Amino acid sequence: MEPKALPGPASERMSKQRSRDTGPELLLRSALHRRGLRFFVHRRPLPDVRREADMVFPRLRVAIFVDGCFWHGCPEHGTKPRRNAEYWETKIARNRARDADTDARLRAAGWTPVRIWEHEPPDQAADEIEQLIRDRARRLAESPTSDRRAQRAE
Ligand SMILES: [Zn+2]
Numbered sequence: 694m695e696p697k698a699l700p701g702p703a704s705e706r707m708s709k710q711r712s713r714d715t716g717p718e719l720l721l722r723s724a725l726h727r728r729g730l731r732f733f734v735h736r737r738p739l740p741d742v743r744r745e746a747d748m749v750f751p752r753l754r755v756a757i758f759v760d761g762c763f764w765h766g767c768p769e770h771g772t773k774p775r776r777n778a779e780y781w782e783t784k785i786a787r788n789r790a791r792d793a794d795t796d797a798r799l800r801a802a803g804w805t806p807v808r809i810w811e812h813e814p815p816d817q818a819a820d821e822i823e824q825l826i827r828d829r830a831r832r833l834a835e836s837p838t839s840d841r842r843a844q845r846a847e
Contacts, residue, residue, distance in 0.1 A: 717811035718747055718759040724819035730826055732757075739802055744795045746806075753829040754804040757822060758795075761811050764788055770812055805829070 713735060722734065725748070736749040738756040746756035762770035766785045774781050796806040807825065809818045 715759065715761065715811065717813075717815065720815040721757075721759060721809065721818055722748065724815045725822060728819060728823045730823060738799055738804055742795075742798055744791075744798075750826060750829075753826060753833065754802075755807060755822075755826060755829060756799055756804055757807045757809065758792070759809050759811055760792070765792060765810075767810050767812065769810075 725732065730750075733749045733751065734747065735745050736751075737744060738746050738749050738751070738754075747759045748757035749755075750757075760767070763772070764785065765771075766789050771785070792808070796808075799806045805825070807822060809822075
């Protein structure tokens with residue numbers, strides 16, 4: 694899937710690292726809401742690292758990223774444009790390196806990064822996320838070091 698035409702000059706939209714509120718992201722958000730999950734959107738999981746996640750569960754330290762197939766080089770749909778092939782290859786490789794770096798920083802800080810491809814069926818992705826969230830919440834509640842505030846359901 695190649696980037697959709699968005700309003701604004703090409704240079705402006707090309708410079709955006711991550712587009713917000715895309716269709717797949719909104720569908721996933723509502724699928725999660727339907728499952729009773731509450732979260733923050735477009736937040737930095739780590740305040741001192743300038744990387745935003747699409748959905749953030751701060752207490753459980755889970756950060757969800759909905760990755761565009763084109764921009765993040767999906768193995769199924771990561772088609773390479775013929776025009777300016779080298780430019781796009783470099784650009785996408787850089788995005789992927791940045792994704793890996795973001796994940797590493799999050800893990801180092803005790804977070805679980807979750808990456809969802811925009812092509813994944815939202816309900817399937819939501820099921821996986823729900824399972825992870827419920828599991829994290831249960832473990833946190835069972836942890837002897839957790840305080841009362843941390844035991845509230847998120
Ligand atoms: Zn894809």
